[in-house]
């Protein structure tokens with residue numbers, strides 16, 4: 001059946017047997033699945049270091065498992081830092097990947113043993129030189145490929161090539177180690193060509209620094225952007241890896257720097273399912289073409305990435321999990337959340353088809369919802385508590 005495209009039957013049956021006993025809304029996650037996802041990364045990108053982007057899902061069971069597997073981590077705040085250190089991760093496995101940070105934050109990271117920092121501006125670099133002396137820094141460059149990402153990231157981050165070049169020189173001159181270049185092609189980037197352009201840009205800086213300054217960069221950080229499985233089709237990780245490794249070979253050949261990957265979505269997205277309940281099904285007038293289906297969770301309950309209908313989760317009901325319905329048994333709907341904010345509509349332009357006999361109390365399953373859901377959930381908008389999360393071994 002359809003859902004097996006998104007999650008193996010055995011994993012789903014394990015999760016569902018737990019979810020059936022729990023109150024919605026919730027996110028339920030297959031912790032055992034992490035091993036396979038991590039292995040997929042290391043096998044497809046041999047030699048690359050995996051820095052899991054904690055923001056995708058910072059739950060302790062996920063971090064613990066990744067620490068055991070030997071993963072490194074991309075940390076964006078002192079709060080994420082405290083969390084991952086408390087769970088026993090050595091600071092040598094951490095990178096401070098956020099280019100937006102206070103001088104105090106840098107000092108905090110340095111004091112706790114972190115020696116690898118991202119930057120994209122002069123001020124920030126000065127802060128690093130002052131508060132994290134002698135550390136390794138990499139400079140994030142702007143990325144043009146954002147248009148083709150389902151969840152763009154990079155307009156806000158990174159700097160132009162010229163500035164990247166001079167920041168790396170400035171790093172050396174201020175006693176830091178100019179370590180390399182990073183980029184992020186945008187999250188859920190379905191155009192592999194975005195990596196081609198970014199790697200080519202990075203290599204130009206790499207060779208110019210070597211020739212003109214005698215600076216040899218040692219690392220290249222390829223960021224995130226690898227896909228999870230949603231409705232909009234994306235290539236497999238193996239296909240991404242084959243192409244990305246080819247781009248790297250073309251541009252760096254024998255001079256290959258050490259590679260860093262920062263997967264977030266692609267490591268944990270497919271392992272979680274959001275379970276919601278139908279609150280009401282209504283038509284706005286007698287002859288309305290579309291039913292409105294109101295759920296007990298929505299944009300403010302963790303489904304933030306449905307904003308602009310950017311991410312289209314595969315959605316099932318108990319009925320459609322096990323059978324494909326005939327066209328006359330289902331009908332297109334508009335899906336909305338429970339809060340008193342008219343922005344709280346998940347899908348209106350893109351129409352999901354749901355069974356005609358869908359009733360209040362029925363459950364909806366949003367597959368591939370293990371990343372960027374739980375932490376996006378509001379604390380108490382309209383009094384609704386944050387989405388509950390369950391991690392199943």
Ligand SMILES: *Cc1c(COP(=O)(O)O)cnc(C)c1O
Pocket residue numbers: 053055056074097098184186187188223224225226262263264265266
């Ligand atoms: C969010 C983020 C990532 C993870 O991106 P995904 O597309 O979820 O893999 C990686 N690196 C940085 C710097 C990020 O901010």
